[in-house]
Amino acid sequence: MLWLISILFFLPVLWIVLSSFKTKQDILAWPPKFIFQPTLQGFVDLFKRPIFITAFTNSIVISLTSIVIAIIISYFASYAFSRLQPKLTGFMMFILLSIRMVPGAATMIPVFMMYTALGWKSTHYGMILFYTMFSIPFSVWIIKGFLDSVSTKFDETALVNGAGRLNTMFKVILPQVKAGIVAAFIFNIIFVWNEFLFGFILGGNKVQTMPVALATETYTSAGVDWNYVATMSVINLVPLLILLFFFQKHLLVGMTFGTVRDEI
Amino acid sequence: MRPDLLTHTVQNNMPIRKAGKLQDFFADNNRFILVLLLPVVLFFLVLNALPTMWMVGMSFRDYSLISATKTAEFIGLDNFVYLLSSNSVWNSLSKTFTFVFFGVLIETVIGVLLGFLFWHSTEMTGRRLALTLLFSPMILAPIAAANYFKLMLSPNFGVINYIISLFNNGKPIEILSSVDYAFWACLFVDIWMWTPFMLLMTLAALGSVPKAELEAADVDRLTWPQKFKHIILPHGKFIMMLGILLRTIDSFKTMDLVWGMTTGGPGNSTELLGIGLYRVAFSSLNLGRASAYALITLLIAVAFTSIFLFILNRKNIEEGLSK
Numbered sequence A: 001m002l003w004l005i006s007i008l009f010f011l012p013v014l015w016i017v018l019s020s021f022k023t024k025q026d027i028l029a030w031p032p033k034f035i036f037q038p039t040l041q042g043f044v045d046l047f048k049r050p051i052f053i054t055a056f057t058n059s060i061v062i063s064l065t066s067i068v069i070a071i072i073i074s075y076f077a078s079y080a081f082s083r084l085q086p087k088l089t090g091f092m093m094f095i096l097l098s099i100r101m102v103p104g105a106a107t108m109i110p111v112f113m114m115y116t117a118l119g120w121k122s123t124h125y126g127m128i129l130f131y132t133m134f135s136i137p138f139s140v141w142i143i144k145g146f147l148d149s150v151s152t153k154f155d156e157t158a159l160v161n162g163a164g165r166l167n168t169m170f171k172v173i174l175p176q177v178k179a180g181i182v183a184a185f186i187f188n189i190i191f192v193w194n195e196f197l198f199g200f201i202l203g204g205n206k207v208q209t210m211p212v213a214l215a216t217e218t219y220t221s222a223g224v225d226w227n228y229v230a231t232m233s234v235i236n237l238v239p240l241l242i243l244l245f246f247f248q249k250h251l252l253v254g255m256t257f258g259t260v261r262d263e264i
Numbered sequence B: 001m002r003p004d005l006l007t008h009t010v011q012n013n014m015p016i017r018k019a020g021k022l023q024d025f026f027a028d029n030n031r032f033i034l035v036l037l038l039p040v041v042l043f044f045l046v047l048n049a050l051p052t053m054w055m056v057g058m059s060f061r062d063y064s065l066i067s068a069t070k071t072a073e074f075i076g077l078d079n080f081v082y083l084l085s086s087n088s089v090w091n092s093l094s095k096t097f098t099f100v101f102f103g104v105l106i107e108t109v110i111g112v113l114l115g116f117l118f119w120h121s122t123e124m125t126g127r128r129l130a131l132t133l134l135f136s137p138m139i140l141a142p143i144a145a146a147n148y149f150k151l152m153l154s155p156n157f158g159v160i161n162y163i164i165s166l167f168n169n170g171k172p173i174e175i176l177s178s179v180d181y182a183f184w185a186c187l188f189v190d191i192w193m194w195t196p197f198m199l200l201m202t203l204a205a206l207g208s209v210p211k212a213e214l215e216a217a218d219v220d221r222l223t224w225p226q227k228f229k230h231i232i233l234p235h236g237k238f239i240m241m242l243g244i245l246l247r248t249i250d251s252f253k254t255m256d257l258v259w260g261m262t263t264g265g266p267g268n269s270t271e272l273l274g275i276g277l278y279r280v281a282f283s284s285l286n287l288g289r290a291s292a293y294a295l296i297t298l299l300i301a302v303a304f305t306s307i308f309l310f311i312l313n314r315k316n317i318e319e320g321l322s323k
Helices: A002-019 A041-048 A050-084 A089-101 A104-118 A124-148 A153-160 A165-194 A197-202 A210-216 A226-246 A248-255 B003-013 B021-026 B029-058 B078-085 B087-118 B127-139 B142-153 B159-167 B182-207 B211-219 B224-252 B256-262 B273-282 B287-322
Strands: none
Touching (some): A002 B127, A002 B142, A041 A226, A050 A089, A050 A210, A089 B029, A089 B287, A104 B029, A104 B273, A124 A165, A124 A197, A124 B029, A153 A165, A165 B127, A197 A210, A210 B142, A226 A248, A226 B142, A248 B127, B021 B029, B029 B287, B087 B224, B142 B159, B142 B182, B211 B224, B224 B287, B273 B287
16 A cells, blocks of 8 residues: 555656656657567667766766865854854854745846856856855754754863864764764755756856756757657666665755654 | 862873864864854855845846846836736736645645555565655656656647546647646646655654653543544644745745746746746846846745744744753
């Protein structure tokens, strides 16, 4: 019964996966073909297109770099917010959160104007900077949630024993919030990896990520290339699916800003 | 023991690291805070505060990328007046609220029902795989989902339309090109993508109910509605509220999915706020007006955030009182 529900939700995804192994004729067959001769031709064709390698490397470079930078910066900030509690902590946390609550298109207008003026459009660093900012708010919220649950006694003991501030921060406290770091990573990678709108507006040909390439390279002289759409979607999905399988628990933590941490 | 003696013992027993220059530098509390927060503040100022202020300034000006004069003349509230008196903004607002309302409502109802089914299913074989499949709609790129649903809903090649045609005397129907159905088709895909999220939140909420209380309820032979009202609801309430709120905010932001499926059409029948904004900015290239539009959206989002934090804080206060 439960399997049935899972599979029901999985069906459309399964249909995409099946299509990626079909020939062009089979994808567009009417009535739709449920049983067909599988072929890898779609993937072979995809790998031959220059856009594939470009988009794939861009996706990996841009999302990994920006998330790693974002998490380091967020750890600094959330450590300060959680341990030293400077003035305006509450206010800054509010501002950070509201950044992410604003609809993409509203953020995009000013960023677009600025990127055009500064010449940051269609550059790798421009994209990385943007996605870093995009990932910081949730990372800070998630990591701070974890830091708050680690007793300050650890800090005190370490400091009294002469560990120094940096050692306390990285060697004593950091290992204890590893789960939070992983949660922030998983959560943000799903968003950045799948993000389309900003990549589409701010990026150009050279910095296309996979979701952007998925939308822009679909049309060929012979109409929509559905083989391309199916295979590209599948390649885009597989890494996340693997992450989801192994880090299910962390996804939940991320989705609830670290407020829920139990096993489901 | 004398204080200086205590220090003496501690120092003798612990390995002492020679304080480096960096260590001295960070000894000052304020300096340490400053260094830790500097990167975030820099990022925020450059990529957020600055552009936003620019946008606010722009929203009072007449600035269009295609106008002959690029002087960006100050025109006061004209942009806002224009937007609020035009039909398109109100159309987008009502479309968005309909989308959010029905989307969140249906996702919550189905999610909660399915959540109860999955409760206590920890023994199920291959649960991890089943959950991975169940959550797969959430991690599929919205643009990929949009593209593919376009094919699946197509009256010529689409599998969904094929199934419809079986019940419709073999005749498929126009969906995405129809003013009547396009909106609901987008909503349907949104529900498919995000019901698993509500299910996830329901599972988390149910997980927070203490087992002992449930067992006690069984001993006392409480009926289902009683059990629900007195045990499950008080414990799971907060997480469910969090889930609904997060979904509301996210649904309000929906863009990639609908953009990929219909780009707001046919006509403006699926023109949600984000898409309306996009059209003003990049089709008519009137950045002054678009800035004003963005500012309005921003204010609505900030209001949502405030409500969100209000609920979160209330939960913290309640917990603080009970401890």
